[in-house]
Amino acid sequence: MISIPWADLGIVSAVGLALGAGVVTLYAIGIRVLTPAADPAVGGDPHESESHERVAPVRLLITVCCFAICAAAVAYGIYTLL
Amino acid sequence: MDTLVVVVIVTALAFDFTNGFHDTANAMATSIATRALSPRIAVGISAVLNLVGAFLSVEVAKTISNGLVDDSKVTPAVIFGGLVGAILWNLVTWLLGLPSSSSHALFGGLIGATWIAAGADAVQFSNVVEKVIIPAIASPIIAGVVAATGTFLVYVITRRAAQRNVRSGFRHGQVISASLVSLAHGANDAQKTMGVITLVLITAGVLSSDSGPPIWVIFTSGLAIALGTYLGGWRIIRTVGHRLTKIEPQQGFAAETSAATVILASSHLGYPLSTTQVTSGAVIGAGVGKKLSEVKWGIAGRMAIAWLLTLPSAAVVGALAGRIAISGTLGVLLVALALVVLATGFYLLSRRDKVDRHNVNDDDIKPSTSPRPTFAN
Numbered sequence: 001m002i003s004i005p006w007a008d009l010g011i012v013s014a015v016g017l018a019l020g021a022g023v024v025t026l027y028a029i030g031i032r033v034l035t036p037a038a039d040p041a042v043g044g045d046p047h048e049s050e051s052h053e054r055v056a057p058v059r060l061l062i063t064v065c066c067f068a069i070c071a072a073a074v075a076y077g078i079y080t081l082l
Numbered sequence: 083m084d085t086l087v088v089v090v091i092v093t094a095l096a097f098d099f100t101n102g103f104h105d106t107a108n109a110m111a112t113s114i115a116t117r118a119l120s121p122r123i124a125v126g127i128s129a130v131l132n133l134v135g136a137f138l139s140v141e142v143a144k145t146i147s148n149g150l151v152d153d154s155k156v157t158p159a160v161i162f163g164g165l166v167g168a169i170l171w172n173l174v175t176w177l178l179g180l181p182s183s184s185s186h187a188l189f190g191g192l193i194g195a196t197w198i199a200a201g202a203d204a205v206q207f208s209n210v211v212e213k214v215i216i217p218a219i220a221s222p223i224i225a226g227v228v229a230a231t232g233t234f235l236v237y238v239i240t241r242r243a244a245q246r247n248v249r250s251g252f253r254h255g256q257v258i259s260a261s262l263v264s265l266a267h268g269a270n271d272a273q274k275t276m277g278v279i280t281l282v283l284i285t286a287g288v289l290s291s292d293s294g295p296p297i298w299v300i301f302t303s304g305l306a307i308a309l310g311t312y313l314g315g316w317r318i319i320r321t322v323g324h325r326l327t328k329i330e331p332q333q334g335f336a337a338e339t340s341a342a343t344v345i346l347a348s349s350h351l352g353y354p355l356s357t358t359q360v361t362s363g364a365v366i367g368a369g370v371g372k373k374l375s376e377v378k379w380g381i382a383g384r385m386a387i388a389w390l391l392t393l394p395s396a397a398v399v400g401a402l403a404g405r406i407a408i409s410g411t412l413g414v415l416l417v418a419l420a421l422v423v424l425a426t427g428f429y430l431l432s433r434r435d436k437v438d439r440h441n442v443n444d445d446d447i448k449p450s451t452s453p454r455p456t457f458a459n
Contacts, residue, residue: 032240
């Protein structure tokens with residue numbers, strides 16, 4: 001008798017989506033907050049735009065928090081291997 | 083230890099080696115493609131982390147066949163036949179540059195060899211469907227959806243930011259996510275070989291029935307997979323990193339993070355999925371998440387066909403090798419000789435269109451213009 005483990009697949013999908021997409025989103029927020037907006041007047045091609053603006057402390061703090069949560073997720077991932 | 087046991091151990095380590103170089107792409111293809119890491123550094127990091135991963139846990143699967151066959155019918159000759167089937171399938175797919183599951187190849191080989199040695203009753207077909215076929219369909223879809231969602235969100239969040247800074251940030255992130263996949267790969271895949279060798283030692287009476295893997299088994303298994311990883315399956319790295327879709331650092335990070343999360347979550351929940359299928363699905367998902375048309379569906383289709391063929395193809399070769407091997411030591415030595423000859427043949431064929439760390443990132447790799455080797459009469 002073949003039984004399809006729908007529950008297992010559902011849990012893996014839900015956890016994968018919540019954590020996988022969640023970590024990626026947090027990291028992206030961290031990068032976005034750390035990176036000033038592209039200035040089209042200066043940068044020309046937005047894909048090649050670069051900024052060396054000084055980062056405000058609040059933005060740095062938000063970025064550190066985002067990266068810290070991502071780092072904690074990585075550490076937990078390693079812990080699950082043990 | 084008799085000749086058969088030694089041959090099976092050496093063959094298991096050879097399988098482990100092919101598993102390593104076949105699966106280097108899983109962790110490092112996107113990092114190499116986006117130049118987050120140089121090819122040599124990427125395979126070096128992956129090799130070290132695979133070796134470390136082998137030592138993280140020795141909770142070897144109680145049954146190396148994962149319940150797909152009746153373990154009481156599994157003998158060293160059957161294991162040998164299964165390993166031969168798995169190695170040859172790994173080499174064929176490597177030559178074609180197709181990522182396919184080494185675990186499924188091993189299971190296929192064992193199923194074929196067990197079937198020929200003990201009959202169809204020794205194969206648990208319902209478990210084959212439940213533990214191999216359904217996960218093979220589900221894993222790339224799950225990983226693909228996760229990676230597509232992550233990629234879409236990344237581009238939405240960072241679209242107004244200075245792109246050079248963004249790409250630089252994601253390149254750094256890629257190193258971490260790819261390293262995590264390497265570690266998980268070492269922890270999961272090296273244990274398969276440990277399990278095989280331990281079972282052979284138990285059946286040969288060298289170890290007691292409740293023994294775990296001795297330290298030399300852990301070390302040699304880790305070393306074999308690390309060495310294979312370091313040599314790098316460049317042909318498969320090229321397929322995953324360049325041919326499936328054009329990868330940017332944002333996509334590479336989303337793909338590897340999604341793959342790592344799905345692999346770790348499924349392992350932790352006791353429903354392990356194929357690393358290869360998860361990472362390949364994640365790379366496709368990363369392409370879909372940015373722009374649907376960027377995925378080369380023809381290559382993805384070839385990959386899917388390879389996945390469908392893995393189990394039956396390895397089973398046929400495993401059955402043939404197992405049939406000869408169970409006839410005695412001479413049969414085992416004949417199969418071993420055939421394996422060496424075929425592996426050498428595949429290696430020589432690969433030299434005609436060489437892909438290595440120097441040209442893995444070239445967009446169009448032309449066949450070598452150097453004259454073919456000639457052999458003296």
